Every structure is written in structure tokens, then in C-alpha cells.
Amino acid sequence: MALNLRGRSLLTLEDYSKEEIELLLATAREYKQMKQAGIPHATLNGKSIALLFEKTSTRTRCAFEVAATDLGIHPTYLGQGDTQFGKKESTEDTAKVLGRMFDGIEFRGYAHQTVVDLATHSGVPVWNGLTDFFHPTQVLADFFTIEESVKPLHKTKMVYVGDGRNNTANSLMIGASKVGMNFTIASPVELRPSEDLINEAERFAAESSASINFSDDLLSAVEGADVIYTDVWVSMGEEDKFAERIELLRNYQVNQRVIEATHNPDVKFLHCLPAFHDTNTVIGADIHDKFGLDSMEVSDEVFRGPHSLVFDLSENRMHTIKALIALTL
Secondary structure, eight states: OOOOOOTOSSSSSGGGHHHHHHHHHHHHHHHHHHHHTTOOOOTTOOOOOEEEEESSSSSHHHHHHHHHHHOEEEEEEETTSOOOOOOTHHHHHHHHHHHHOOEEEEEEEEOOOHHHHHHHHSSSEEEEEEESSSSSSHHHHHHHHHHHHHHHHGGGGGEESSOOSSHHHHHHHHHHHHHTOOOEEEOOOOGGOHHHHHHHHHHHHHHHHHHHEEESHHHHHHTTTOOOOOOOOSTTTGGGHHHHHHHGGGGGGGGGHHHHTOOOTTOOOEEEEEOOOSSSSSHHHHHHHHHSSSSSSSSHHHHHHHTBBBHHHHHHHHHHHHHHHHHHH
């Protein structure tokens, strides 16, 4: 029977099968080809979606807006100061209002329960653009980029380096366990995912023949890797933790030494962005002044180097989000 995602929300990849993830990636591939060929694909004219943002964003907002517009959908951006959401109006009431006006809702914010409540009460598909626990739309783009530029997912060894319990690491682990990937989190023991989530990933891995591993020995962990992935050491909303995380993760920077330790001349580097790879930002300059670091989670040499696919990945957010919107609407 053909797969049908119409009416489905995407809150976490826990709820999607391997075959459904593969359908999303295959559809994204078709949309990317049409975009590059200049073939119009406004197949959802007349629909509207709400983009509800508690946290600011570059890639998530732009990807949803361009993807929606390409499909003929009207996107309405609702920032933190644009609604009564969370101030005078509950999540449930907001969900019911938006669900009567829009055909779908994207949410990017803090508590994962908020996106769950939006999906429960809105009556329309809800897409998780990032919460404190999961970032599934990012992982769809990660997997698409790997298939496009590296090798099939089930033949890929990916090593995630750094804060192994943030939303991206959580979603990568769950996604990898679904699609049969060889996946390792290289991090201090203190920064591994929760035991409950690890147990869940291992259950999925038993079905897909994935391999889910953990190590605090960075150079040993990356040997033979096809993909090295990292993310910021301090997530949005945790800005008071820079000193603590730098102390824990100083030796987990992805630099040329780590690339060479893979013993794979074709290894690729991915990062969901933004990245602290130099001092050309307010935060980067401040970290340099306080801690003497020219970069944090990734060196500028690797970020700008021949192994890096970070801007291919950034573009692919648009194509995978377009596939998600189209298939669920």
C-alpha cells in the first residue's frame, strides 16, 4: 500500500517509520531537481500556514517561507511579540484559533510540550522547527545531504561530537536508529542523551540493524567515520553556561587533528549552524576576550575547508521542509 502522510504532524522522528523518512527524502530530491531546473511547482495554491516562533532563526524561517511560497502557500510569520501566545492566551486556545485559520502550523521554541499541545488541539498538521528536546526538520536535511554527497544512510558511519544531549544530537540518534546508520556520540559522559532516549534508540536500532554507540575518546571514536557532525556547545537559552561547557568540551573541538584521525580522505563535515568558527560575531569576539578561544566547536580551517558541506546542508533545509509541507498537507 502506498504511503500517505496527509494530515500528519512531525513532532519527532520517533513517530515516523524508516519507509516514511525515505519517502520524505525522495520527495525532497524531486523538489530540489525542479527548483534547480526552474520548473514551477505551486501545487498547493490557496493554502496558508502559520510560522510560530518563540526562538529566532535564520535557516528555519527562511526555509519554511521559501518552501511554502514555492508551493503556492501563503506563510504568516508570528514572532514572539506578534501574538498573545503564552501571555494572555494558552497554548490550547492559540492552537484552536490558528487551526481554524491556517492549514498547517510550524513551531520553533523552548518546551517540547508546547508543540505537542499545538498538534493535539489545532486539528491541522504541526511541524517542529526546534524545541528544547528535538529538531527533526534539521535531521531530514542532514540525511538528505548525506545521501546526496556521501553514501546511502545504512552504509554511513556518522560521529556526532560535542554536546550529546541537545535537541540535534537527540534527533540524530533517533533518526540514525530508524534508518540503520552506524552512529556514535563522542562527548563527555555528562553530556550524553538521557537513558530513556538511549533505550528507545536501541529498540529502533534492533529493528533497522543500526549501531548506536557512545565514547568519551574522541580520536578513537572518529576512526573510519564518513561524516563528522557537531553543533554549538551552548544552545539558545543557556547563555549562562559558556564557562561550564567550554571546560567540558574544550577537547572536543572538530579541528584538522580530528579530521585526520578518521583516516578517511573523503570524510565530510556537517554543522546545523550557526557555528562559532571564528571571532567575527559579537559572541565569538566575547568568547575570545573571556576565554582566549579563536573558535569553539569547530576550527575555522575545518569549517571553511574541503571536507565541509555546511552550506549545502543549509540549502537542503529548504528542500526537505518543502517535501514535509507538501506530503502532510
